[in-house]
Amino acid sequence: MKPHAAIERRGRFDALAATLEGPAVALADEKVLRLHPHVGRALSRAKVRVVPLRGGEGAKSVRTLERVTAACLELPRGSTVLAVGGGTIGDLATVFAHTFKRGVRRFVQVPTTALAAVDSSVGGKGALNVGATKNALGVFHFADEAWLCDELFTTLSGAQVREGLLEAWKMVVTLDAKAWTRWSGRPPSLDEAITIGRGIKERLVAKDPFEQRGLRVALNFGHTFGHVLESVSRFRVRHGEAVGLGMLVALDVGVALGVTPRALAAEVEQVLPNTRDARARLARWLGAPTPGELERLLSADKKRGAEAGLQMVLLTGPGRWTLAPVSAAAWRAVVKRLAQA
Numbered sequence: 235m236k237p238h239a240a241i242e243r244r245g246r247f248d249a250l251a252a253t254l255e256g257p258a259v260a261l262a263d264e265k266v267l268r269l270h271p272h273v274g275r276a277l278s279r280a281k282v283r284v285v286p287l288r289g290g291e292g293a294k295s296v297r298t299l300e301r302v303t304a305a306c307l308e309l310p311r312g313s314t315v316l317a318v319g320g321g322t323i324g325d326l327a328t329v330f331a332h333t334f335k336r337g338v339r340r341f342v343q344v345p346t347t348a349l350a351a352v353d354s355s356v357g358g359k360g361a362l363n364v365g366a367t368k369n370a371l372g373v374f375h376f377a378d379e380a381w382l383c384d385e386l387f388t389t390l391s392g393a394q395v396r397e398g399l400l401e402a403w404k405m406v407v408t409l410d411a412k413a414w415t416r417w418s419g420r421p422p423s424l425d426e427a428i429t430i431g432r433g434i435k436e437r438l439v440a441k442d443p444f445e446q447r448g449l450r451v452a453l454n455f456g457h458t459f460g461h462v463l464e465s466v467s468r469f470r471v472r473h474g475e476a477v478g479l480g481m482l483v484a485l486d487v488g489v490a491l492g493v494t495p496r497a498l499a500a501e502v503e504q505v506l507p508n509t510r511d512a513r514a515r516l517a518r519w520l521g522a523p524t525p526g527e528l529e530r531l532l533s534a535d536k537k538r539g540a541e542a543g544l545q546m547v548l549l550t551g552p553g554r555w556t557l558a559p560v561s562a563a564a565w566r567a568v569v570k571r572l573a574q575a
């Protein structure tokens with residue numbers, strides 16, 4: 235069986251692309267191709283077919299998968315697939331690499347957003363959305379290599395960098411008490427967030443690669459309501475921001491249930507790099523759906539199944555978490571308070 239951690243290579247994209255051999259296709263974010271023309275030139279020198287795609291949740295669809303597949307039909311199964319983009323291109327490419335002719339020989343992730351570098355390009359998960367439901371279809375397919383090309387991160391906006399930092403904080407507050415202490419004194423640079431975030435996720439994934447031991451679930455801290463916010467905003471609240479806001483909901487739920495110490499929740503909220511209007515944004519988006527719609531979105535979450543009650547990852551201490559049942563009365567009361575804030 236393939237190892238679950240990709241070989242990590244750091245360097246300029248053109249130097250890494252020069253090492254490619256054999257037939258290959260790159261599913262590439264068209265914005266990255268535009269902002270970093272050396273990427274297209276390096277792919278063309280390496281004779282890699284390029285399928286340009288618009289990054290964003292729309293890329294994670296069955297329709298895009300079909301379009302990409304149709305564009306690659308004559309490529310052999312022994313091809314290499316590269317994902318050159320953020321988490322949406324990475325997710326689509328993971329599903330493509332897994333399903334194209336029943337699975338290609340080699341899969342390389344080239345994360346170009348902070349969020350993808352910290353989180354989504356690690357751990358082998360890829361998924362497509364169905365309608366407004368996030369990640370309704372998905373696979374596990376571990377990348378063989380990850381290329382981290384710092385020059386590609388230079389065109390990210392402050393908001394995009396923050397989204398990656400929020401995912402790294404998510405891992406640190408739930409899983410790494412030492413890094414939590416260090417970071418709460420001095421917030422990390424993007425480079426440090428990428429290194430620490432990837433390391434935490436890789437170690438966790440190695441213990442529970444296919445999410446069978448209930449360990450990977452820790453990575454869902456902030457995701458229960460994060461996914462709801464993405465859906466109710468029709469993806470106008472982007473994934474990283476949604477997770478940042480979802481962590482605030484999880485902190486409030488944890489405090490309401492007596493699971494998360496109030497002082498810890500306040501400390502975490504203070505250091506999370508959410509925007510200053512985070513609670514106002516939460517009020518806006520949580521106030522939008524009816525309780526019935528919220529219920530439906532929560533039960534569409536793939537991690538629950540229709541029969542189970544709501545379960546959420548909650549903080550119990552610095553670097554410590556639990557998966558706790560949350561009654562409808564409890565989450566409704568928290569949502570009501572947040573929506574009225």
Ligand SMILES: NC(=O)c1ccc[n+]([C@@H]2O[C@H](COP(=O)([O-])OP(=O)(O)OC[C@H]3O[C@@H](n4cnc5c(N)ncnc54)[C@H](O)[C@@H]3O)[C@@H](O)[C@H]2O)c1
Nearest residue numbers: 265289290320321322323346347349354359386389390473
């Ligand atoms: N598979 C996993 O384990 C996992 C984990 C976390 C998140 N995700 C998924 O990742 C997705 C979010 O990823 P994302 O935030 O990277 O989104 P994204 O792929 O939509 O990228 C965000 C935006 O950044 C642009 N972009 C990409 N690279 C750029 C660059 N170098 N410079 C400037 N702009 C650039 C894109 O064109 C896009 O507009 C969500 O769909 C989420 O569900 C998956």
